[in-house]
Amino acid sequence: MPKKIVAGNWKMNKTLEEANILASEVKAMVEDEVKGDTLVILCTPSLFLLPIKNILGNNSRIFVGAQNCSEHESGAYTGEISAGMLKSVNVPYVILGHSERRQYFGENGALLAKKVDIALKHNLTPIFCCGEPLDVRESNGHETLVKQQVAESLFHLDAPALQKVVIAYEPVWAIGTGKTASAQQAQDMHAVIRKHIASKYGQDVADSISILYGGSVNDGNAKELFACPDVDGGLVGGASLKSREFTEIAKSI
Ligand code: PGA
Numbered sequence: 001m002p003k004k005i006v007a008g009n010w011k012m013n014k015t016l017e018e019a020n021i022l023a024s025e026v027k028a029m030v031e032d033e034v035k036g037d038t039l040v041i042l043c044t045p046s047l048f049l050l051p052i053k054n055i056l057g058n059n060s061r062i063f064v065g066a067q068n069c070s071e072h073e074s075g076a077y078t079g080e081i082s083a084g085m086l087k088s089v090n091v092p093y094v095i096l097g098h099s100e101r102r103q104y105f106g107e108n109g110a111l112l113a114k115k116v117d118i119a120l121k122h123n124l125t126p127i128f129c130c131g132e133p134l135d136v137r138e139s140n141g142h143e144t145l146v147k148q149q150v151a152e153s154l155f156h157l158d159a160p161a162l163q164k165v166v167i168a169y170e171p172v173w174a175i176g177t178g179k180t181a182s183a184q185q186a187q188d189m190h191a192v193i194r195k196h197i198a199s200k201y202g203q204d205v206a207d208s209i210s211i212l213y214g215g216s217v218n219d220g221n222a223k224e225l226f227a228c229p230d231v232d233g234g235l236v237g238g239a240s241l242k243s244r245e246f247t248e249i250a251k252s253i
Contacts, residue, residue: 001207001208002207002208002209002210002211002232003037003039003166003210003232003233004036004037004038004039004210004232004233004253005038005039005040005041005166005210005212005232005233005234006038006039006040006041006233006234006236006246006249006250006253007040007041007042007043007065007093007095007127007168007212007233007234007235007236007240008026008040008041008042008043008236008237008240008241008246009043009067009095009098009214009235009236009237009240010022010042010043010044010045010067010240010241011045011067011100011237012045013045013241014044014045014048014241016047016048016051019044019045019048019051019052020051020052020055022241022243023042023044023052023055023056024055025243025244026040026042026062026243026246026247027055027056027059027062029243029244029247030061030062030247030250031059031061031062033247033251034061034247034250034251035251036253037061038061038233038250038253039061039062039063039233040061040062040063040250041062041063041064041065041093041127042056042062042063042064042065042240043064043065043066043067043093043095043127044064044065044067045067046066046067046081049064049066049086049089049091050089052064053089053090053091063092063093064091064092064093065091065092065093065094065095065127066081066086066091066093066094066095066124067094067095067098068081068094068095068096068098068101069081069082069083069086069094069096069115069118069119069124070082070083070115070118071111071114071115071118072118073118082118083115083118083119083121083122083124084122086122086124087122087123087124091124092124092125093124093125093126093127093166094119094124094125094126094127095126095127095129095168095235096112096115096116096119096126096127096128096129096153097112097115097128097129097130097149097153098129098170099129099131099133099170099172099175100175103172109148109149109152109153110152110153112128112152112153113152113153113154113156116128116153116154116157116165120157120161120164120165125164125165125166126164126165126166127166127167127168127212127235128150128153128154128165128166128167128168129167129168129169129170129214129235130146130149130150130167130168130169130170130193131146131149131169131170131171131172131175131214131215132145132146132171132172132173133172133173134172134173137171137173142171142189143189143192146169146189146192146193147192147193147196150167150193150196150197151196151200154167155200159201159202159205162197162201162205162209163205163208163209165209166209166210166211166212167193167209167210167211167212168211168212168213168214168235169186169189169190169193169211169212169213169214170213170214170215170235171185171189171215172215173215174214174215174216175214175215175216175237176216176237176238177215177216178216179215179216180215180216180217180218180221180225181213181215181225183224183225183227183228183231186213186225186228186231187228187229187230187231190211190213190228190230190231191229191230193211193230194206194207194209194211194230197209210232210233211230211231211232212231212232212233212234212235213225213226213228213231213233213234213235214234214235214236214237216237216238217234217235217236217239217249218238218239218245218249219239219245219248219249219252222234222248222249222252222253223252226252226253233253234249236249
């Protein structure tokens with residue numbers, strides 16, 4: 001069974017003080033209200049990972065995650081943060097290949113394969129993002145592109161390594177636009193991704209991997225999206241910046 005996961009992607013938002021308040025509120029609400037074994041991950045700006053990790057304490061349900069890491073081990077890469085550094089402060093998760101990184105920072109499949117490798121080498125769990133832009137969806141190329149993104153950056157892994165990866169399907173046209181994929185569109189693509197993994201690694205491996213949906217998830221649409229058989233949770237941007245709404249989303253699994 002894949003793990004049920006709701007991850008918040010705070011992107012480049014909040015001051016330290018605001019971040020501390022948000023994390024404290026989410027922690028209290030999630031502890032009180034989220035039942036079952038849903039994992040909650042707060043992907044904060046790197047600068048806030050440690051203070052927020054301290055706020056969360058030794059919680060077995062809520063964890064911090066980074067939003068990116070370098071493909072390099074260490075060295076003269078000004079401004080970068082390595083997987084080893086994240087591990088050294090016990091950050092367990094890292095988002096890789098978010099569409100904003102692909103679009104604004106030129107990240108491609110080959111680079112992301114390196115980032116996935118180095119994250120796994122340091123025992124971080126990558127939350128690997130894939131998803132098509134609007135023009136590709138409109139020309140009906142979405143399944144081909146997403147399968148290619150997954151294969152390019154993940155299919156060099158052996159099965160045990162792949163099983164450590166969380167996949168997030170985030171159609172670019174639904175990110176930050178208020179335009180969510182319908183539950184049917186999400187389910188269809190998640191099923192395509194799972195089948196693609198099954199064709200290479202077998203059904204058991206495919207069935208064990210968490211595939212999250214991302215793109216304008218909110219407290220009004222989460223329930224329907226998470227009810228889809230192949231949707232194992234969500235990667236939430238804008239709505240993760242509000243503690244009440246994010247908690248309601250985490251409760252919707
Ligand atoms: P959104 O962002 O929920 O604001 O659409 C999702 C994401 O970018 O991960």
